[in-house]
Amino acid sequence: MKFFEKLMKIDRRIIYLILALVVIVPFLRPFMIHPKAMPPVENLYNYIDSIPPDKALVISVDYTPDTEPELQPMTIALLRHAFARRIKVGVLTLGVLGLGLAENALTQVANEFNQRATTREDSIIYGRDYVFWGWQTPALTVILGMGERISRVFSVDYYGNKTETLPMMQKIKNYNNVGIVVSVSASATPLWYITYGQTSFGIKVGIASTAVQAADMYPYLNSGQATGLLSGMKGGAEYEELVQTRLGITGRRRATEAMAAQTSAHFTIIAFIIIGNIGFFALRRRKK
Template sequence: MNFWIRISSLDRRWVYLLMALAVIIPFFVNITIPIKISPPSQNLYTFIDTLKPDSGPILISFDYDPSTQGELTPMAIAILRHAFSKNIKVITMSLYPTGIGIAENITSTVAKEFHKVEGKDYAVMPYAPGYSAVILSIGESIKNTFATDYYGNRTDTMPIFKNVKNFEQIPISISISGSSTPYAWITYGYTKYGEKIGVGTTAVSATSYYPYLRTKQVVGMLGGLKGAAEYETLVRKFYHVKGRAMATIGMNSQSMGHILMIILIILGNISYFAIRKQNKRSA
């Protein structure tokens, strides 16, 4: 009985320590847990994979800030590597003022891996306020929405925008978000202009977007680190890409963390019922 009382009153710092060990140890142990590709990730991958270099640029919106980049940056990198491997042009932007620096940093870093030229193969847009207004404005004219790119170059002189007016020439817009901005992309991009929408979201928000997959308002979705790992796995399987597979490396730690959580939940429940039973007997 003393054991269960100890478990129920365990200092939470022991739980933190156990979780830290569960996450850190797998980095040093060479184990590979197979990653099964889920249909939402496969659908997004397949859609981008069927595009050709002349299909028009895809648009990736980095709608997140540093607080969620642990989950979202690996998926952004994986999608960029996929697009650049296929010589598909990419336009990146952010509906968040704090996301635009992340967008520029990641886009230019991945573009260097593939020797892509800024303005010709990819473009980074500056921050524009009012996210619904921005999406609606892109639906009318992307060059009017962003007169210049992030670096101050005029968009009407950039080769990437030569035959691009609005969503009609952009085969898919992908919102990578830790908040509700994918709703805005679906509402104003898909419903208003019929733009195909892809979603990359934090695991917390993933359940909110499953209904939109069923209605086909969203082409595909990457949910949390697992979604990012699935996309990384697909890209690495079919294309020769370099660089760290951040999400895939993290999945072993993720699995160990989940096992620890399950054990703790089971122990906590047994402890609760054991103590309750003991109290009833005492009464």
């Protein structure tokens, strides 16, 4: 019983130290987990995978640096999927702080594919395979304007090129030429695409959100207004797993790496709860 008495009086700072080590060590020496994709993730993957050659995937990078660790891996996984399947990609952001994050993701994934390419046809070429439209405001004007003509909303791209002169934009005029818009966001931005873009033009909408925001998105998923949902780090890791196992696309999987630390922390907390309850009931029985 003395063991349980000491256990119940353990300094909480020791528990915090153990948790800190449990979280830090997997980042230093990561172990790979292989999460099973849940239906909301698999539905989004399958829909993007079926986009016909004459339509594009549009990714709206609607997050800021504070949520980059959770959401940037989703953007990277979406780009890997699209580039591997040779799906045209248009990228924009409804917030100015998303510009650098979008460019970093595009540059990273394009470089990954181009390092493996042996011919021009194998390469990922700006203007032919993807376009970074950049940022415009207000958001409502952007979402509705893209349903009429994208080049009117973004007359020049992020790099200053006239949008209409880019080869990809000769066929991608408006939402009629877009397979789906995926809004990667830490806020209610995906609902703007549903409320205005989908209601007015019938565009399909996919959602990639932080875990804390996902609860607000499930009603739209369950109603069929959202084609699929990536929820938090777990959703990103599941999508990374699908891209690697089904397409053979390798690369650093940041969401999966983070899930290793998260999983270790969860198991440790569960162990503490079990041990604490055993000690509590053992001491209570002794008092009786």
